[in-house]
Amino acid sequence: MAYLQASRKAAQKAASVYLYMFSWHTPMLDGRPRSFHCSEIPFAFANTDRCENYTGASKEARKLGEKVAKAWINFARCGDPNHFILIGLNSYPQNLVNWWLTTGDKSALLAQQKPIAFGKNENSGNVPTININPLQKYQSVDGFGFALTGGSAQLMFRMADEERKKLLQELFGKGSKDIGISYLRLSIGSSDLNDHTFSYDDLSPGEKDLSLNKFSLKEDEKEVIPVMKEILAINPDIKILGSPWSAPLWMKSNNNIQGGRLKDEYYSVYAKYFVKYIQGMKQHGINIDAITIQNEPFNDGNTPSMQFLAKEELRFIKNNLGPAFKSAGIKAKIILYDHNCDAPEYPISILTDPDANKYVDGSGFHLYVGQTSAMSKVHDAFPNKNLYFTEMMAVSRTDFNVANPEERIIIGATRNWSKNVILWNIAADPNNKPHTDNGGCPSCQGAVTIDGDSVSRNLAYYTMGHISKFVPPNSVRIESSLPEGLSNVAFKTPQGKTVLIVANKGKSAQSFRIVDQKRTLNTTLNGESVATFMW
Structure with a gap:
């Protein structure tokens, strides 16, 4: 694969800028050159020059996508479209968060929502924050x-x-x-x-056994x-x-x-x-x-x-x-x-x-x-x-x-x-x-x-x-902080996924952020609603 080597800092910057717009040329995946364009990851590559949602891909596309996913290497376009920058290993499992929502008005019932991306951990003022600490472990499930x-x-x-x-x-x-x-x-x-x-x-009354x-x-x-x-x-x-x-x-x-x-x-x-x-x-x-x-x-x-x-x-x-x-x-x-x-x-x-x-x-x-x-x-x-x-x-x-x-x-x-x-x-x-x-x-x-x-x-x-x-x-509960008004609990699954369940029992929507080590996700949860986040 041809790519332009870059520093880790530059790679992380490129990842944050181009998380949702990927363009990549690879001559070796199936023996012939191909160009793909994605609007989100994970990738599953079809026989046409487009990227499909992995969960809806064909069997052939899944196999091809899995080859790439197992390598955990993602590329982002950087400047010249003929050059690519390596943005680091594990960028999919660490940066894209899937989540499901149930609302008090029943407009969503354990319904999967559009994925949200982690960004750089920056000061967000007084926004309520749920800090995840995977190193602090509690009971197994x-x-x-x-x-x-x-x-x-x-x-x-x-x-x-x-x-x-x-x-x-x-x-x-x-x-x-x-x-x-x-x-x-x-x-x-x-x-x-x-x-x-x-x-x-x-037994009948008076009997014993x-x-x-x-x-x-x-x-x-x-x-x-x-x-x-x-x-x-x-x-x-x-x-x-x-x-x-x-x-x-x-x-x-x-x-x-x-x-x-x-x-x-x-x-x-x-x-x-x-x-x-x-x-x-x-x-x-x-x-x-x-x-x-x-x-x-x-x-x-x-x-x-x-x-x-x-x-x-x-x-x-x-x-x-x-x-x-x-x-x-x-x-x-x-x-x-x-x-x-x-x-x-x-x-x-x-x-x-x-x-x-x-x-x-x-x-x-x-x-x-x-x-x-x-x-x-x-x-x-x-x-x-x-x-x-x-x-x-x-x-x-x-x-x-x-x-x-x-x-x-x-x-x-x-x-x-x-x-x-x-x-x-x-x-x-x-x-x-x-x-x-x-x-x-x-x-x-x-x-x-x-x-x-x-x-x-x-x-x-x-x-x-x-x-x-x-x-x-066999999942394990891990540490998650408790900001006022947002009850939550977090787990690490045997597959290495982090799962966070958040409840907002108040009447009003609540904006908050999730911080997992050096990454931050900003989102909002409706009143009288529950969300499960997984990454």
Whole structure:
């Protein structure tokens, strides 16, 4: 390739001036001279003298473009059109920022916008600034997603095969039109978003089954397991958390699906119940990555529900569940608590016990009460233990201010050490059903509303999509500063991409700049809106 060698300083200047107007002659790419002109990068070269958008290029054009992209060498016209200046390696991945937007007025819904270019980092006065520091790293990511309740699976299972296939691909796939869900929560037995209550070992009044000979996953085999198998065909690496809402009635102090406690004499049997659940799901090809011991252990008024105090959970873990998992070779993580952000002392009191601590991976939190800063309190007390955000609803009752749940849940949880975020729940019908009698949330929308074979997308879909689509498992959170009025969180992906999610929950548009080392991007975010930037 012929080019005019220049100093690095001159090359950088040329890059900033000619970022969007490239002209290049190369005689060697496919054996014959060719001239190309581009209005933006990345390049994909067609057989004509023009440059196409890479994502829309033909297969032949992609191959040719990839040869150039892998070299990461870009040229800019400088003065004489017959001479070219080398503007440096890595100029595409470092200088062009793709971004997606969701606005409160729904004029943009996770919609890709025109790319923006980084420029030289210059003093911009008092413009709010988000400074990115990729060298300061925090927790790694397990994934992002929703609860797949029995009711959700029922609605999906009853769709026509082709319509269900399209929906699952959109939710769990990794294509340009998919949102890439990578984490799911299943109920162990029924939750309050089933159309009826059950456990895996239901008996007639007065009966007991200490050997769990009548244990059966038959209820899940109707809809949850078939839907899970279709999901795994799309994303075989998805992580799954299992959470019980109640033990079988015969193990409980009140013999009732609502409230009560686990009787002392059934602690060891209940530990085996968890083992059999994990083993049974494994036989169906479903790997349970983690379990919580009790959904909302303080909430004994839901249907189903069961109270599980911290001192009881501590005793159950160290004397029964931990040893049972070890004996059976169960690798599923044990996660404490699984309730609101107003009681960090619950998991801390358990982790303080060394005999329980050794079996515990981390603690799970909801956000119906309290602040996500409670998660950092647990992290500060036990920095070697993980944090998980296991439930919160994101619904639009009076408006569509997507920035509110993005800031409070997604950004709040991940900036407070959570390795995941799970929203409640993935699907409901137009009446926010199914749910149990005297249970469930009659105002809780699903991420999608399923009406027969018709699907509509709700606030939670876009709230989650702004992170699940762009931040895959094994990404790492990195430092990003917090200017007033612009909540944000940043990640570095395994592919080396930087992802920044910014929420503006105010009514007015906000101008700001993003500074990544020595480069600056100036942009504006609408009020009540969320943007995801990736470079």
